[in-house]
Amino acid sequence: MNLKDLATKLGLSPTTVSRALNGYPEVNEATRERVVAAARRHNYRPNARAIRLATGRALAVGHVIPVITHNEIMNPIFGDFIAGSGEVYARSGYEMILSVVPDEMEEATYRDLMSRGTVDGVIVHAPKTDDPRIKVLKDLGLPFVVHGRSTGSELDYNWVDVNNRRAFQRATEFLLDLGHRRIALVNGRESMDFAVRRRTGFSDAMAARGLEVATELLSTTEMTEINGYRSAENALSQAAPATAFLCASMLQGMGVRRAIQGRGLRMGRDVSVIIFDDDLSYLRNGEDLPIFTATRSSVREAGRLSAEMLLGVISQPGLPPQHRLLEAELILGQSTGPAPVL
Numbered sequence: 001m002n003l004k005d006l007a008t009k010l011g012l013s014p015t016t017v018s019r020a021l022n023g024y025p026e027v028n029e030a031t032r033e034r035v036v037a038a039a040r041r042h043n044y045r046p047n048a049r050a051i052r053l054a055t056g057r058a059l060a061v062g063h064v065i066p067v068i069t070h071n072e073i074m075n076p077i078f079g080d081f082i083a084g085s086g087e088v089y090a091r092s093g094y095e096m097i098l099s100v101v102p103d104e105m106e107e108a109t110y111r112d113l114m115s116r117g118t119v120d121g122v123i124v125h126a127p128k129t130d131d132p133r134i135k136v137l138k139d140l141g142l143p144f145v146v147h148g149r150s151t152g153s154e155l156d157y158n159w160v161d162v163n164n165r166r167a168f169q170r171a172t173e174f175l176l177d178l179g180h181r182r183i184a185l186v187n188g189r190e191s192m193d194f195a196v197r198r199r200t201g202f203s204d205a206m207a208a209r210g211l212e213v214a215t216e217l218l219s220t221t222e223m224t225e226i227n228g229y230r231s232a233e234n235a236l237s238q239a240a241p242a243t244a245f246l247c248a249s250m251l252q253g254m255g256v257r258r259a260i261q262g263r264g265l266r267m268g269r270d271v272s273v274i275i276f277d278d279d280l281s282y283l284r285n286g287e288d289l290p291i292f293t294a295t296r297s298s299v300r301e302a303g304r305l306s307a308e309m310l311l312g313v314i315s316q317p318g319l320p321p322q323h324r325l326l327e328a329e330l331i332l333g334q335s336t337g338p339a340p341v342l
Contacts, residue, residue, distance in 0.1 A: 006044050010035060021093060036091055060095040061085075061310060062119035064110060066103040075223070076283050077249070077299050078125070081147065083281065084303025085123065092311055094120075107136050114142045120314045123147060123306055127193050143317070145310040147302060150193050156321040158313055160306045164194045167295040167328035168201030168246065171274045174293075174330060175244045176209055179339035180272060184217040184235035184242035186228055186252045195220065198248060198276070217242050221252075228255025236263060236271075243339050244272040250283055253292050257335075272336040276328070290333030297328040 007014040012035070020027045020035035027035075038044075063082070082096075089096050097119055101109050110133070113119050121143035124133055130152035137144045138155055146159040175183055185202050188195040199218075206213050216238055219231035228247060235242040236259060247253040253275035260271045267273055278285035278294035285292050309322050 001042050001044050003044075006035075006038060006042060009042070010038055021091075057120050057314070058117055059093060060097050060119045061089060061307070062097045062099060062110075062113050062122040063125065064099045064101060064106055064113075064122060065125065066106050067100055076251075076280050077277055079282070080280050080299040081125075081303035081306075084298075084300035084305075085307035086303075088304055088307035088311065094311065106133070110136060110140065110142065114140045121145070121310045123310060128191050129193050129196060131193070143310060143313045145306050145313065145322075147306050148194055149197075151196060158309055158322045160302055160309060160324045160326070161194075162297040162302065162326045162328055164197035164328075165201035165204070167276065167297070167330075168198040169205045170201075170328075170330055171246055171276075171293075171295050172202050172205035175246065175272060175274065175336070176205065176211075178244075178272065178336065180244040181211060181339070182214065182217065182240055182242045183244045183246060184231070185213075185219070186231045186245055186247040186256060187218070187220045188223050188248045190220045195248065202246060214240075223249035223252050225251045225255040225258075228252030229259050230255070232256040232259035236260070242271070244336075245274070247273065247275045250275045250278050250280065250285065250292065250294075253335075268335045268337050270340055272339075274336060278331065285331075285333065290331055291335060293333040293336040294331045295328040296331045297326055302326065 003014050003017060007017045010017060016027065017035050020032045021039060086096055099109050110122065113122065124144055124146040127146050127148040127150040129150060131150040134146070134150055134153050134155055134157050138157070144158065146157060149159050149161045172183065185199065187199055190196055190199065203213055217235050219234070221227035221231065228251060232245060232255065235245070245256045247256055253273055256273055257267050260267050265271055273292060275292045275294045277297070277299060278290065278292060279296045279298045281300065285294055305324055309324065313319055313322065
């Protein structure tokens with residue numbers, strides 16, 4: 001079946017069908033879903049070579065992942081993001097090109113992708129404060145969307161982010177309402193923009209109650225289980241130990257739980273724990289009743305939204321920078337309870 005045959009079956013023009021399949025934003029969602037469903041039903045596949053020749057596009061999106069200072073590709077969050085964005089690429093006839101490179105080769109990789117015409121755009125992962133990649137990509141003229149934001153950047157750019165500051169502010173307020181005052185923050189590396197925003201939300205909530213942040217209860221590390229365990233061991237060893245933990249990831253929360261249990265304490269009764277990002281495909285937060293109280297925002301959905309935004313920017317280069325801020329939901333689990341009476 002060719003494009004004209006599919007359009008005839010749907011009672012639409014070939015142009016509308018083509019635009020629906022290629023993610024053009026002017027096609028409404030109901031029409032897009034109808035066209036995509038029909039294409040799948042009739043096993044229609046657009047002729048990629050013809051589209052490339054007609055549009056001058058590569059029909060590919062790049063993801064450049066540095067692996068020396070932090071191995072993003074091993075993070076389960078990255079896997080869910082790629083799954084979400086990959087759904088959009090497949091639906092729109094785009095390929096995904098994943099480049100895993102040393103940190104110092106990242107800028108050169110973007111330049112190479114641009115000069116060779118290998119991709120039509122890229123998604124930038126794990127933005128830092130005042131991230132230099134934004135200026136590089138702006139100067140190159142290569143369409144891009146940042147998953148996250150970069151505090152300090154003077155340039156406007158396309159981004160999809162979750163409201164990290166508000167999520168951690170709400171989580172801290174919840175613990176404070178339970179009577180906790182010795183709250184440990186187990187954060188990601190604060191060279192990362194999201195970690196700065198999360199610490200700001202935590203600090204703002206404490207300050208609003210007239211409380212000082214206990215610096216001995218703060219840690220900023222790679223978001224792994226072992227680092228969560230080490231951070232908890234330190235916070236629980238203080239003369240005035242932490243009664244609650246706010247963790248930047250589920251992996252850190254798992255390490256914190258191990259440290260709590262290793263001391264013969266019970267999570268949710270003796271020590272409370274809140275985690276971030278519990279809505280992951282292969283790292284579930286329990287079954288019917290969540291194990292951890294969590295601030296939840298779907299990373300897979302962020303991947304879909306980022307990919308849709310990028311394909312829209314590619315199809316309409318004159319669009320002003322697009323922004324999408326998602327709010328996290330506070331999910332109650334078994335890991336939180338009133339502060340213990342000392």
